Amino acid sequence: MNSTKHFSVVIIGAGPAGIGAAIALYKRGVKSVALVERSDKIGGIPSLYKKKKGGVRTFIRWSRGGIPFFGEDYAHWLGEQLSKTDVQLWLQSQVIEIEAKENRITLVNPDEGRVSLTAAAIIMACGSREETASERGWLTGARPMRVFFTKQLLQLIDGNGLLPMRNPVIIGSDLIAYAAAAKLKVAGAADAIIVDNRRRPKCSYFERLYFRRWSQPNFRGVAAKSVEVVGSKTASGIRLSREDELIPCDGIVLCGELIPNSELALQGNLKVELPSRKPVVGRDSQLSEPGWFAAGNILGGFHGAEWCYFNGRRVARAVINHLSQSS
Amino acid sequence: MVDWPDGNLDAAVRFDEDPYDVIIVGAGVVGCALAYKLSQYRLRVLLLDKNYDVGEATSKGNSAIVHTGFDAAPGTLESQLVTQASRQWPELAEKLKIPFEKCGAMVLAITDEQNKQLDTIHAKAVSNGVDDVRLLSAAQTRELEPSVPQDVLGGLLIPRESIADPFTTSIAYAEVALANGIDILFGAEIVEIEDADKTIKKLVTARNDRIATRIIVNVAGLGSRRLADLYGGDEFDINPRRGQFLIFDKYSRSAIKRILLPIPTAQTKGVLVIPTIFGNLIAGPTAEDFSLDDEEVTDTTLEMLQSLLSGASRLFPGLVDQPVIGTFSGVRCNCSQGSYWIRSNDGHQGIVTVTGIRSTGFTSSPTLAEYLIKELHEKCGLNLEKNPNAVDSRPESNWPGWWQRPFANGELVKQNPDLGKIICYCENISRGEIIQHLDSPLKPRTLDAIKRRTRAQMGRCQGFDCQIKVAEIISEHCGIPLSKITKRGPESEIVPAPTAAGNEGKG
The missing domain is CATH 1.10.10.1100 (BFD-like [2Fe-2S]-binding domain)
Known part of the structure; x- marks a missing residue:
């Protein structure tokens, strides 16, 4: 039997939303808060966008008058705020199981092995990931090397100083896609060809204008129902089936189209919409069991880091309400 | 140049003049099983493959059903080997420390026409020696599998139909063979065979290694035709048959306990819904014929994936709401001249061609290997002397793998x-x-x-x-x-090699 530790609030995920919630709880005097993070550092997705001279500032802080920022700087700021609190941080702690009725999570980490945490309230701030080729529904074909997600692109370019491709094709056309095109260009690749199954890019005109400083990607809206990845060992192109046109490339990035990391909620029988994977939330981001809340990009859709941070703070207020009612 | 691990052989061993007793060309599940069984004897054996891992070609796309052989064509070698192997599998899995689950299977009848066919399938199963099958009423069917369509008319239960791990099986065979002293060479594409007509033959690889052997076993799957051309083997044609699959997330698995099968038609066995040993559900396969040179044989296509979903939802209607997490294509090594097409002393003494081993090869791998050893002994004069020191199991200390966290x-x-x-x-x-x-x-x-x-x-x-x-x-x-770092060996590197010009695109 594994040991159990008790907290007043447990937050799963130390990205902007989870940290926002943790800081708000501290400021409002909630003691005994645990912040559980599966990776070895805090900051979530923004921390992958490294600060670099001449690099692309992909984050905007609207609360400070719309100043462009490096994601890493934002993650750093979050870390500073967090260090001023007494929130207990659990790094490298992967939650493997939740029991919704018992308000219990079970996690694994290198120091303690397997531990259970219980709390009066639990906030799921698990973020989101990018849709796989099959989840996009219109991308089929081969499965060679160098079909990356944006996250992998960042790990290679910013994390390891490698250029993952020289002639990129980007699938998806939201802000993440245009930011990826800019990052690739700055890292030494050619302007990307951005392909999406819509007539106009998802990314707004002003956002695209912003990224034109670094790269001028070529948008291809494909009416085609199906686009096929080509390449036996590494990606060598994509084929637009209806036009029967081959766009050559040496790497493909699947960008954006975020899908909530709601697996734990599903596993614990909290209500989740399928196949969208959006957790079903009521008033104040409450999940289908009392005491369970959701914050940030796990709610679905695509939100910037700052939105998630403020959303985390807002959910923290709802959690405090819940705590006062139940005590 | 990165030093790619290409098995346990260093160059000095490879160039050794001392010939092998047997070289197995193709490290798929059949080649690995043969290496495993041959390693029980005092023999010098080499298992080689052009890829950089075992089971890297057709074997990795197998649905990993361990068939009872209930629906095989009675009296064929395939039926005989599959039925025998089916009974050996529980013990084999125990020895190899590989996961194996007797989940059972159910054939569903939705129309009156189909319901009548159940009796025929039942009779066929019994004549194949699978006598524990049972006909089910509509109510019994729904009771055992509540997620099947409400209008189901009846079913046939096959209790011993099972599932296993398509990947670890080849790996476990090869690891035991290796422990018994068999050599394994990866990245070895055979481009020429010298002295095919002599007692000692030489396999020449694309890297210009010459490896001497008395016996060659061609279990190269889709590559078997090209290899047979090198030694002038008998006429046969390989028509790769693609089978696409949808993979569903783990939350769908609890809805289904057994493999669900439709009533087969004259053309096809239809789309199955199969629980995997990993805890997912898969739906498939399609059956699409290709020629040997088609590179698209492992691609997936939108139309086919959509038709899979509609086919599978006739067995499990709730599947349409389940998230698909991935898709893949398996390839069956389909031989126009017949399944389990085996020729001993093919073209020359000491060369054995084994081809047309389709999806059932996963199930039959242990008995097919035994059958082949008997052929090698009786027809090619392979001397079989048991090695008393050989092991037939993976060690207990061996990491039990993902299925025990x-x-x-x-x-x-x-x-x-x-x-x-x-x-x-x-x-x-x-x-x-x-x-x-x-x-x-x-x-x-x-x-x-x-x-x-x-x-x-x-x-x-x-x-x-x-x-x-x-x-x-x-x-x-x-x-x-x-x-x-690569996906599947050289030429599939994670990033392109830097050019002399640095940042410049390839154009």
């Missing part, structure tokens, strides 16, 4: 903290497990080889979170630069 036992994590560092968030695979597999006997070094052994990158996010981290661990642990 180390964190189930918190003490294990405390002894080795790496087992608590979760790298793959979907399947909860730790850094420690990845390292244990890097240190395993076949020395896997590719992303796909680690994927098949640990399941890292195989979950719902398809590597979003862990692919680069896995590459970093391989790089760090094995001293290979990150830029040289």
Whole structure:
């Protein structure tokens, strides 16, 4: 039997939303808060966008008058705020199981092995990931090397100083896609060809204008129902089936189209919409069991880091309400 | 140039004039099973493959059903080998330390016409020696599998139909063979056979190694035709038959206990819904014929995937709401001249061609290997002397693999903290497990080889979170630069090689 530790609030995920919630709880005097993070550092997705001279500032802080920022700087700021609190941080702690009725999570980490945490309230701030080729529904074909997600692109370019491709094709056309095109260009690749199954890019005109400083990607809206990845060992192109046109490339990035990391909620029988994977939330981001809340990009859709941070703070207020009612 | 681990042979051994007794060309599940069985004798055996892992070609796309052979054509070699193997599998899995689950299967009849056919299928099963099958009423069918359509008219229960792990099976066979002293060579494409008509033949690889042997067994799957051309084997044609599959997330698995099969038609066996040993559901396969040169044979297509979903939802209507996490194509090594097309002394004494081994080859691998050894003994004069020191099992200490999670036992994590560092968030695979597999006997070094052994990158996010981290661990642990890590061996590197011009595009 594994040991159990008790907290007043447990937050799963130390990205902007989870940290926002943790800081708000501290400021409002909630003691005994645990912040559980599966990776070895805090900051979530923004921390992958490294600060670099001449690099692309992909984050905007609207609360400070719309100043462009490096994601890493934002993650750093979050870390500073967090260090001023007494929130207990659990790094490298992967939650493997939740029991919704018992308000219990079970996690694994290198120091303690397997531990259970219980709390009066639990906030799921698990973020989101990018849709796989099959989840996009219109991308089929081969499965060679160098079909990356944006996250992998960042790990290679910013994390390891490698250029993952020289002639990129980007699938998806939201802000993440245009930011990826800019990052690739700055890292030494050619302007990307951005392909999406819509007539106009998802990314707004002003956002695209912003990224034109670094790269001028070529948008291809494909009416085609199906686009096929080509390449036996590494990606060598994509084929637009209806036009029967081959766009050559040496790497493909699947960008954006975020899908909530709601697996734990599903596993614990909290209500989740399928196949969208959006957790079903009521008033104040409450999940289908009392005491369970959701914050940030796990709610679905695509939100910037700052939105998630403020959303985390807002959910923290709802959690405090819940705590006062139940005590 | 990165020193690619190409098996346990160094160049000096390869150029050794001392001939092998048997060289097995093709390290798919059949080649590996043959190596495993041959390793029980005092023989010098080499298992080689052009790829950089075992089971890297058709075997990895197998649905991993361990068939009872209930629906095989009675009296064929295939039926005989499958039926025998089906009874050996529980013990085999025990020995090889591979996961195996007797989940059972159910044939569903939706129309009156189909309902009448159930009796025929029942009779066929009994004549194949599968006498534990049972006809079910509509109510019984729904009671056993509540997720089947409400208008189901009846079913046939096949209790012993089972599932296993398509990847670990080949690996386990090869690891035991290796422990018994068999040599394994990867990255070895055969381009020429010298002295095919002599007692000692020489296989020439694309790297210009010459490897001498008395007997060649061609189990090269889709490559068997090209290899047979090198020694002038008998006429046969390989028509790869593609089978696409949809993979559903684990939350769908609880809805179904058994493999669900439709009533087969004259053209096709239809679309099945299959629980996997990993806890997912898969739906498939399609049956699409290709020619040998088509590269698209492992591609997936939108139309076919959509038709799979509609076919599968006739067996399990709730499937349409379930998230699809991935798709893949398997390829059956279909021989126009017939399944299990085996020729001993094909063209020349001492050369055996084994082809047309379709999806049932996974099930029949242990009995097919025994059958082939008998052929080698009786027809090619292979001298069989048991090696009393040979083992037929993987050691207990062998890491039991993904199906027993180390964190189930918190003490294990405390002894080795790496087992608590979760790298793959979907399947909860730790850094420690990845390292244990890097240190395993076949020395896997590719992303796909680690994927098949640990399941890292195989979950719902398809590597979003862990692919680069896995590459970093391989790089760090094995001293290979990150830029040289590959998906399946040379030419599938994670990033393109730098050009002399630096940043310039290839144009």
